[in-house]
Amino acid sequence: MCIFCKIIKGDIPSKKVYEDEKVLAFRDIDPKAPVHILVIPKQHVDTVDQLEDMSVVADLFAVMKKIAAEEGIAGSGYRIVVNHGKNAGQAVPHLHFHLLGGRELSWPPG
């Protein structure tokens, strides 16, 4: 079982910010911005490349929009990132969206 499936199951503790039957959101253990939240589908999918049920994306985006408002970063702006595979540095093989904000973010990413 992957790390994020263990977090979903409750076997590994996390700082949850949102949960419903399909989606879990929790604070990144190594935050890269004042707000850095991981938003994941509860159903395991390795990467965005493996995703077949695209309705998952709508669920995740609806949650991210809600969290951004609750975290107070909707007005100042935020970034949503998905890393896929080695060159993007994907470390955890469970699809996840990074929601980053709370400071000015540089572009392009390194």
Ligand code: DGP
């Ligand atoms: P990525 O490189 O896109 O696969 O990002 C994986 C992120 O997951 C990385 O920013 C650190 C975070 N992470 C890894 N393990 C844990 C964990 O056990 N708990 C939490 N909260 N975050 C984790």
